[in-house]
Amino acid sequence: MSKAKGKLAVYWAASCGGCDIALLAIDDKILKVSEAFDVVFWPCAADGKVHDIEKMADGEIDVCLFNGGIRTSEQEYMAQLLRKKSKVLVAFGSCAHEGCIPGLANLNNRQECFDTAYRDTPSTENPQNVRPRHETQVPEGTLYLPVFYDTLKTLDQTVPVDYYLPGCPPEADRIWDAIVAILEGKLPPPGSVIGSDTTVCDECPRKRTEKKIKKFHRTWEIIPDPDTCLLEQGLLCMGIATRAGCGALCPQVNSPCIGCYGPNNDVKDHGARMMSALASVIDSQDPGEIQQIIEEGIPDPVGSFYRFGLAHSLLRRGKLAADGNGHK
């Protein structure tokens, strides 16, 4: 790590901010990061101006850790800008990687999102039914807000991405592994997910046998046995289909994996993978009974199987806004 200092940028788009915090969770190792890099841009942690980035030469930033999905025209612009200015663009965390929770809003269109946020929620008081608009005329002139797009896109649906760091948020140890890999130049081929090539079960200490599931339970319905595979106990544990790397944190505290690390290598659709795996272990030959097992036990299939990956999945929008998707 004796090379000249590199330049690092960290940005957040449509995300909760947890990824920025996760980056700090590497604790004192952050000092090693600052030894190796000048942090040129990190809106969450330091003041910085977009026009400073705009003035930089293309490729001047060595590494950009970009978290969050792309919902607005501003986020889209920043993605394009940082792509241009960065040698290595990393989709950092589940939102940038797969769309994550914000991506679930792709089940609805912009109109419905606004109805919920500006009208329907109990805490909303909005008698004039004010809605965000791109342009607003005021006596002083025209005010602009970023365009809120109909569809949330992942980072790689917007600009080319070099690496992915999965997780909601990525675990500190895995972040550090990735930083070390970057510093030492030991990166996998571009386009790779930096992480493990196996699934959560590999890190889960629970005992597994052959699987046959007669009934699915919601997490509040049963207190699972702490030593047996949660899926075998009827809890919808996504661990079988989810990339390892977290250390099976959730299953270790008796809570099923919710799939935040996304699918394993070469799996194009996390939810479809999980469903085809589950479909094969439901313990019934009777179509009526199978239907019942699924309907009673899995009332929210999208929220269960696509909680993190909807935006990046093979599922396509059925509901576009009547006035188009907002993308210019």
Add this chain to the structure above:
Amino acid sequence: MAERVGIYVCHCGSNIAGTVDVEEVARWAGQHIKDVVVSKDYKFMCSSLGQAMIEEDIKTKGLTRVVVAACSPHLHEKTFRRACANAGLNPYLCQMTNIREHVSWVCTDKAAGTEKAKALVSASAERVKYQRPLEPMYVDVNPATLVVGGGIAGLQAALELADAGHPVYLVEREPSIGGHMAQFDKTFPTLDCSACILTPKMSEAGQHENITLLTYSELEEVSGSVGGFTVKIRKKARYVDYDKCTGCGICSEKCPRKVIDTVFEAGIGERKAIYSPFPQAVPRIPVIDVDSCLYFTRGKCQVCSKVCPTNAIDYEQKDELIEVKVGNIILATGWKLFDCARMPQYGYGRLANVFTNLEFERLCNAAGPTNGKIVLRDGKTEPKSVAIIHCVGSRDVNYNEGCSAVCCMAALKLGHLVLEKTNAEVYSFYIDMRTNQKMYEEFYQRLLAEGMHFVRGKVAEVTDAARNPDEQGKLIVQCEDTLLGRQRRIPVDMVVLMSAMEPQADAKELGLKCGISCSMAGWYTERHPKLDPVATMTDGVFVAGVCQGAKDIPASVAQGAAAAARVQGMITKGRVMIEPIVATIDEEGCSGCRICNNLCPYNAIEFDEEKKVSRVIAALCKGCGTCVAACPAGVITGAHFNNQQIFAEIEGALWDAAAAKTEEETATQSVSA
């Protein structure tokens, strides 16, 4: 280095060329698909000249991949793979595109058919580039065979194999072999005594040094595959020691408990709680029916144990699970009788003197409950008139659409027996008279001459509601006589329902255990209905007799022998080739979640407890892809069907015909301009 692809489009005479412009497909593929070196059409690709053309091109033009657009791979995949192998190209680098069954035979619009053929050829060409050379595997064939079902078809198969010197395990769920044929009195059209021709075969099977008889036993589980199946068989407890029992029958004679025999006597005769179904049973060892035995139900009696001269009664006996290893399996599980109570208009179960044909067979049988006397349900009155109703539950969309194949001849036989044994008038109510085998039509003519009455029409109803004094106390058969063109009411004393043959209730379940499927009607599906009637889609599993479809005794015997011949062929060959199209698990990526473990229909996946990973046993894998689709980590790969190959195929198929056409037209225009 880019692959060098050769494309061959077959006319199949006019089969394909009639609906697909094959020259255009070949021309287009040659011009538009990347890496295509040769693209040709030919009248019959499967001919020796067609094959020679491929071989020649591989050698002279250095083809590394071959696509043949022709018929179904079921028909000619082997042919073209062999042609490639002859020219030194790994046979798995050849891909067949089905533009006959999938295009020309299901298409009437030639332009659309041609475009679809192009898309399919494009799909194959894109996939074939990613295909990898594979090497077939071989396994030895265990010379032992499992025959399931001890009816005439199974017996024939077992004896053929045993006589040829091969060991046979013959499994039968009833206490004795013999099947339905043992219940009959006479067989049509020759009127041989059924028992006289069957029992020698039964006793031969019982004594054959190469046949292990497993009666009162059922198939529990099958694992493995062709050449090496492992079969678990449940030997149900007989409560009689097989080795000590001499078959003297004194236990049955002294047993105080009589019950209706619903199996062998079809419900019209009785048997004891300890019984052997009939005097010529093989083996002669009785079984105790625990549901009716006084000792088992009430805790006392034990008469059989007291009278048995060899102390063979063993009330403590338990079911026994045995495991046998065989190379091939023949299913000859037969049929069950249609439940006539499902057709209430015929009164079965409500009107005493309505009989099923199987009941009637027992009435006619000299060894039956009436010693062969044809009498009404009261057990003594001889009928003065008998109606025989055909197609009960067959040829009827409400029950079984198919024809049961044997009932016309069986009805004629029963009619003959009534005429022979009584003075009764006999009426046959038929829809069509089907007598299409050797000497069958002659038998029909004989019954016409013997004075059996034939009424052509489907019976509407059998009733005891008399409308005039002549009908009083009779069963009235109401029918439209379609030859006379009017309704008739014929009063008779007795009605015989020629009931449909139906698949065994557990046929599907047994089929699943052996990896074979059933038709919509429930009969086992043969590999090819005409050209391969006893093989199935699962190698090493054969079917014979009625379980494959309704048929008579000669046809069942022929199938039993045919299945045995097929098995002998396998045994003689000694080893079978196993397709190398198998799944493999990347052990590095496997997290040992065990989702795949109990999915495999061939039990080819084992779990390594030490390494905590699952593993595919290549010799057992059939490459079905179930585990590949189910693996949640995506670390199981199906050879010959990996993601890269399948995505390439999809992209090839989604080649945009419209866009390409415009492009080509523009190109042509610019050339002409």
